[in-house]
Amino acid sequence: MSLQMSDPSSAPVLDLAHVDKHFGDLHVLRDINLRVAAREVVVVVGPSGSGKSTLCRTINGLETIDSGTITIDGVLLPVEGRPLARVRADVGMVFQSFNLFSHLSVLDNVVLAPTMVRRERKAAARERAMALLDRVGLADKADRRPAQLSGGQQQRVAIARALAMQPTVMLFDEPTSALDPEMINEVLDVMTNLARDGMTMVVVTHEMGFARRAADRVVFMDQGRIVEESAPDTFFTDARSERARAFLASVMTH
Amino acid sequence: MDALTQHGDLIAEALGTTLLIAVLSTVGALVIGVLVTVARISPVPVLRGAAFCYVQYFLNVPLLALLLLAVFALPDAGLVMPLTTTVVVVLGLYEGAYVAEAVRSGVNTVAPGEVEAARALGMGFSQVMRKIVVPQALRAVVQPLGNVLIALLMNTALAATVGVVELTSAANRINNVLAQPIAVYASVGVVYMAMALGLGLMASRVEKRVAILR
Ligand SMILES: Nc1ncnc2c1ncn2[C@@H]1O[C@H](COP(=O)(O)OP(=O)(O)OP(=O)(O)O)[C@@H](O)[C@H]1O
Ligand SMILES: [Mg+2]
Numbered sequence: 238m239s240l241q242m243s244d245p246s247s248a249p250v251l252d253l254a255h256v257d258k259h260f261g262d263l264h265v266l267r268d269i270n271l272r273v274a275a276r277e278v279v280v281v282v283g284p285s286g287s288g289k290s291t292l293c294r295t296i297n298g299l300e301t302i303d304s305g306t307i308t309i310d311g312v313l314l315p316v317e318g319r320p321l322a323r324v325r326a327d328v329g330m331v332f333q334s335f336n337l338f339s340h341l342s343v344l345d346n347v348v349l350a351p352t353m354v355r356r357e358r359k360a361a362a363r364e365r366a367m368a369l370l371d372r373v374g375l376a377d378k379a380d381r382r383p384a385q386l387s388g389g390q391q392q393r394v395a396i397a398r399a400l401a402m403q404p405t406v407m408l409f410d411e412p413t414s415a416l417d418p419e420m421i422n423e424v425l426d427v428m429t430n431l432a433r434d435g436m437t438m439v440v441v442t443h444e445m446g447f448a449r450r451a452a453d454r455v456v457f458m459d460q461g462r463i464v465e466e467s468a469p470d471t472f473f474t475d476a477r478s479e480r481a482r483a484f485l486a487s488v489m490t491h
Numbered sequence: 492m493d494a495l496t497q498h499g500d501l502i503a504e505a506l507g508t509t510l511l512i513a514v515l516s517t518v519g520a521l522v523i524g525v526l527v528t529v530a531r532i533s534p535v536p537v538l539r540g541a542a543f544c545y546v547q548y549f550l551n552v553p554l555l556a557l558l559l560l561a562v563f564a565l566p567d568a569g570l571v572m573p574l575t576t577t578v579v580v581v582l583g584l585y586e587g588a589y590v591a592e593a594v595r596s597g598v599n600t601v602a603p604g605e606v607e608a609a610r611a612l613g614m615g616f617s618q619v620m621r622k623i624v625v626p627q628a629l630r631a632v633v634q635p636l637g638n639v640l641i642a643l644l645m646n647t648a649l650a651a652t653v654g655v656v657e658l659t660s661a662a663n664r665i666n667n668v669l670a671q672p673i674a675v676y677a678s679v680g681v682v683y684m685a686m687a688l689g690l691g692l693m694a695s696r697v698e699k700r701v702a703i704l705r
Contacts, residue, residue: 297611319615326613336608340627340703349622350612384704395608402612 250275250406250437256305265291267461276435280448283458284484289441293410297328310405326354329399329407333414335391337383344379347398369397373427389420393427409440457481498665505661512579512647517640519583524590529620549588555649557581562653578650586643593635597628630701637694641687
């Protein structure tokens with residue numbers, strides 16, 4: 238490695254520049270600029286319909302963008318085909334509705350992508366999968382089907398499944414919104430540990446406790462725009478924009 | 492019945508032919524049906540169009556017409572195949588369209604979120620099809636597929652009309668000798684029924700075994 242090269246830790250893992258997107262007439266993302274450094278945890282908050290999910294989904298190409306650029310680990314996000322699949326393999330995604338493969342066992346859910354996409358050997362992939370299931374506290378459920386698990390357990394498996402690809406960045410789209418209240422913490426705990434272990438994360442959530450605890454930065458979106466971007470303490474105690482303060486007031490009273 | 496057992500050899504051989512046609516065209520129909528379904532949901536418009544036309548053609552032309560066309564027109568066009576092979580090919584192509592219709596309704600049961608999750612993990616179209624969509628679709632339509640395969644088995648009898656000596660045609664021949672239509676055709680009917688029942692039972696058992704917990 239040459240000395241002239243810029244410090245790799247300063248190059249963002251994720252770099253969105255001037256991203257715009259419409260759904261028909263609806264302007265869902267407006268000039269989004271967002272950089273996420275390695276090991277950084279960015280929490281995205283905002284009212285319903287502000288474009289948080291869409292933002293998440295554009296980052297791994299589940300939604301196309303109209304203009305602007307998305308760069309992941311220095312690579313411009315390809316539009317389609319194999320190059321896009323290759324980038325997606327490095328970007329972990331956790332959905333609100335878990336989306337575990339319902340016909341496969343918990344273990345096979347975690348093993349599938351590493352063997353199919355990374356061509357890992359079955360035995361090695363299984364071993365790593367078991368270690369990951371252990372990490373999310375579900376090693377004893379390896380042989381179960383997703384439908385036999387609680388929502389919280391399913392979401393932890395989904396996290397293990399994404400981690401099995403050894404992603405450079407993890408995206409979470411409201412990972413606890415579909416859960417019963419008593420299961421939210423088991424998922425947030427896994428995520429907090431992940432953040433502590435240095436995973437680069439973009440997390441859309443309404444869990445302000447998690448944001449305070451784990452976020453390096455809070456991004457507030459409204460009507461497709463990033464309205465405010467600040468450290469969690471600043472955001473929660475001293476939000477600049479009127480809209481952010483109104484939003485905070487509404488979530489705090491819930 | 493006594494009279495029938497005298498012709499045991501012919502019946503056994505004919506039953507063998509029926510089973511051979513049924514098994515080979517079942518394999519063909521299943522492979523074609525799955526491939527056509529995948530083509531129908533592929534991102535390539537030409538494939539989707541071709542698959543659609545395929546299904547429409549075979550759903551809307553009578554099997555007998557297809558058989559006659561293949562048996563009498565293909566040799567004219569210079570393509571000569573053994574009679575049984577022709578029947579297997581036509582029956583496989585024809586029932587493949589029905590398999591495709593059944594599998595397609597199974598595809599509709601696959602949760603879009605699971606497909607999205609697979610894509611988000613970096614799986615390509617064919618991997619998503621092979622590992623997520625097709626396995627789930629097939630599990631959802633075991634019973635309808637069983638019915639298609641029973642229909643296929645019954646349709647093997649049409650081979651008699653183009654001169655293949657399968658079960659029904661053997662019954663005809665025996666009846667020509669014995670002139671006991673009730674005994675002859677009733678017995679053969681019982682054999683068909685037994686095979687269909689067996690298929691139906693098998694479908695029920697497979698369905699229970701592979702059912703997806705939701
Ligand atoms: N596939 C789509 N087609 C058309 N409109 C869409 C589509 N997906 C989302 N939208 C619209 O885009 C806007 C932003 O949606 P998005 O799901 O990104 O919001 P969100 O911030 O995630 O909201 P929530 O907090 O409710 O999840 C909404 O008005 C939504 O109705
Ligand atoms: Mg959303």
